[in-house]
Each structure stands twice: as C-alpha cells, then as structure tokens.
Ligand SMILES: O=P(O)(O)OC[C@H]1O[C@H](OP(=O)(O)OP(=O)(O)O)[C@H](O)[C@@H]1O
C-alpha cells in the first residue's frame with residue numbers, strides 16, 4: 001500500500017469538531033466517497049489486503065459499513081451481510097446491544113445470514129470504542145461462523161477499540177488512523 005495513496009485517502013476525510021456532541025472530533029467519510037479517486041483507492045487497498053484469504057462473506061455494520069463492505073464483497077466475489085439497526089430486518093434475527101462514543105444501540109442479522117461453514121470478514125468505516133464491531137463479531141459467532149479479521153478505513157486508536165478486538169482474537173486492520181489529532 002502506497003503512502004501517497006493512503007495520504008490522499010486521509011486528506012479526503014473531513015473533520016467536524018463538536019459533532020454530534022461537544023468534545024467529539026467527527027471524521028466524516030462522505031467527502032471520501034463523493035471523491036471517486038479516493039473511493040476507488042480505498043476499495044483497491046482493501047481488496048489488496050483481503051483477496052485470496054478464504055473469506056466466504058463480508059459483513060458490514062449499518063449504515064456506513066454498508067458502503068465499504070458491499071463494495072469490497074462485490075470485488076471479492078462473495079456475499080454481503082448487512083448488520084442492521086433494530087426493526088429493519090423482516091425475518092428471524094439474532095441481536096446484540098452495544099455502546100457508542102455517543103450513545104447506545106443494537107445490531108441484528110438474519111439467523112440464516114451465516115452458518116458454521118462461513119469465514120466472515122467484518123467491515124466498518126471506522127473503529128472508535130469498538131462497540132459496534134464487537135456486536136457484529138458476537139452476532140456472527142452466535143451463529144457458529146468464524147471471524148478472524150476486521151477491516152476499517154479509519155481507526156481512532158485513542159478510544160481503544162483495536163485492543164479490545166485483539167483480546168477477542170480478531171485482528172484489526174485499518175487504512176489510516178487519527179491519533180492525538
Ligand atoms: O467503534 P464504535 O465506538 O462502535 O464507533 C464506530 C461506529 O460509529 C459509527 O456509526 P454510527 O453508530 O454513528 O452509525 P451510522 O453508521 O449509521 O452513521 C461508525 O460508522 C461505526 O459504525
């Protein structure tokens with residue numbers, strides 16, 4: 001992965017201080033995805049990292065994880081599982097509550113979304129406290145499937161999420177990070 005490409009991806013993300021609450025530095029990926037060069041580079045980097053590794057499905061966390069997860073699943077030629085917020089999925093689900101940097105929420109997946117034969121790559125735009133992606137990992141593991149790796153565009157290491165993943169035997173990978181800034 002080329003440093004100039006990663007710098008371009010990072011520069012395409014906008015930072016909004018004090019959104020949605022005082023004290024949060026919000027890292028906004030909408031400016032990345034509206035920039036076709038930066039979006040293509042992001043997906044190309046994720047494909048280079050995760051192709052030919054034996055994954056059978058990609059899971060993306062609602063909502064921003066859908067954008068990167070679905071594009072990556074398409075390029076890896078495997079299925080995509082949307083992990084959705086409550087009351088969105090029409091069939092029987094498993095669910096998991098979690099805490100966010102700025103509140104609480106829950107994620108659901110359909111019970112037939114994965115099985116014990118699946119090796120699932122979990123994807124989100126960003127890891128902060130890790131609450132969202134840990135909920136997604138727990139959902140996949142509840143259904144007997146394997147999770148060894150989690151992919152993000154952005155990491156916020158100051159919030160400790162990556163260390164929590166390592167403790168769960170999941171290896172975090174992120175393209176860029178915002179640390180102490
Ligand atoms: O590591 P964490 O502390 O869990 O934070 C990261 C999560 O927070 C954001 O989602 P948000 O819940 O704001 O929802 P959205 O994707 O619907 O905007 C982001 O897209 C990640 O999913």
Ligand SMILES: Nc1ncnc2[nH]cnc12
Nearest residue numbers: 025026027028101126128
């Ligand atoms: N600081 C942040 N910026 C963007 N999305 C987030 N999700 C959790 N924390 C966030």
